[in-house]
Amino acid sequence: MLEISVIIPVYNAAEFLEKSVQSALQFKEVKEVILVEDKSTDNSLEICKRLADQNLKVLLFQHADKENHGAGASRNLGIEKSTGNFITFLDADDYYLPNRFDGEKEIFADSKVQGVFGAIGIEYLTEKGKQEFQSKFSDTSLTTVNYSAEGREVFKGLLGLTTKTFGTFFHLNALTIRRSAIEASNLKFNKTLRVHQDSDFIIKLAYHCYLKSGIIDQPVAIRGIHDDNRITKIVKYSHQYKQRQLLFWKSLYDWARDQKIPSEFKEKIYLRYKSFDLSQKTGAIKYYNIFIEALKNPNILKTQYRFNYQKSMK
Template sequence: MLDISVIIPVYNAAEFLEKSVISALQFEEVKEVILVEDKSTDDSLEICKRITKEHSRVKLFQHPDQENHGAAASRNLGIEKAVGSFITFLDADDYYLPNRFDAEKTIFNDSKIDGVFNAVGIEYLTEKGKQEFQSKFSDNTLTTVNYPAEGKEVFRGLLGFTPKTFGTFFHLNALTIKKAALEKHSLKFNKVLRVHQDSDFIIKLAYHCYLKSGIIDQAVAMRGIHDDNRITKIIRYSPQYNQRQYLFWNSLYEWSKPLPLEPDYAQHIYLQKKAFELSSKKGFSKMTSLLAAVLKNPNILRTKYRFTYSH
């Protein structure tokens, strides 16, 4: 039987936290639920303490200085403290469905499989949150990939190098990974990234580890969409958006430099990084830098770089 550590970063999630924890405790495969409380300003810490008293499988940790360090650092601390052979993640405002580990029970019988990913559904908790989400991501009810895949096909798909559109993302809530695989490749979340640290982690994971799709046509977990979802607050191609995209692609670029990536993959990562780096410049400096970049590699014009904002 699988022995799983579920890691839940907790920040201002008092309204949702207990439902999240209970959804993980329903599975006998779950050896422990690790709550990493990140200096919330609401009642989250008190709720964490109460839940740990009521449920022996729930463990509570805070950062050594008891300060706020973000979701990436909180997940890293959870991985460090985990004792299960398998690691899963769950956001504190989300929850697992009863089929959460159905695919894993059979797929992990193949010893070469390091990780399994599935589909995540969406639950709208507020009307404002629904409108903000749909204005940016349409009314897609599943966060998933478009077809089954495993091994290097997952990495290629996430970078957009497959003949069919694979999909750019699968959600951490539906990922199960062997802890030994994370340790073998020293894989952690990038603490510099306050957003996109999940996408950054997943792409690196797909390169180093053998991942396989599980249930991708129906949800195994649900995301709660409400007024305070950070990802919906960012205006696309605004200075804030471009800066966060730059940090994300620069993280992948720095990671990829010493690796034997295929030239097309390495160039794609570099050009995305360079495009969003240019987007932060203004005026004459921006135009001269862009011209120099185009002369060096015209393919930069095929990236998602935009001439809007911060001219």
């Protein structure tokens, strides 16, 4: 039987938190809902305490210094405190749907499967949030992948190395992982990343663990879109956007250098990292464009521009 620990990092989510927690408590498979309160400036902490007092399954934790450490560090603390044999995540302004674990019940009967992912939908909670979201992410009512996949195909798909277009990153809200898989890989969220730490974790997880798609044609969770969603505040291709992408791909690049993974994967990660690295430098637009082209054809760097990327990966 699935015994699931649901980990919810909490920061300034007072308006949405109770619905989020209740959506997780509806499942008999949920052993505990772990709230990691990250020094909110609203009354989220008070709501966390009330929810924990009302239900023994709801457990409340804070960082040792009671300071703000970000979602990555909060999820790491949640994993550390969890006791279920399966781990899931939920953002404090999102919620699970009744079919959240329908795919997992069957798929995890296969012992080789270490993680299952599905699709999530969106709900517009404010008009401003809707306008900001739609201006940046058109036609994305369902965050999912384009076809069923498992094993190495998932990792390759996330890096854009499959023969078919894999699709968007799947969301943490729709991911369920065996605790044993996380422990065996010693995988943690990069706490230095204030954004994209979820995508960073997912790509590394897909390499270390055997993942399989579950329900991908309908949502199993809902993402709330409102005025304060961080991802919609960043103008695409702006300096801030490129800086955050640089930090994200630098994290993967550092990880890839330490892993004995095939060179085609290392190469793709390095090229993505270097493209954003060069885009940050004054007068580097020409080279930025070169690297964007190199993502499509890595041989460009070996011939026309004589860039020894293999040396840099040693």
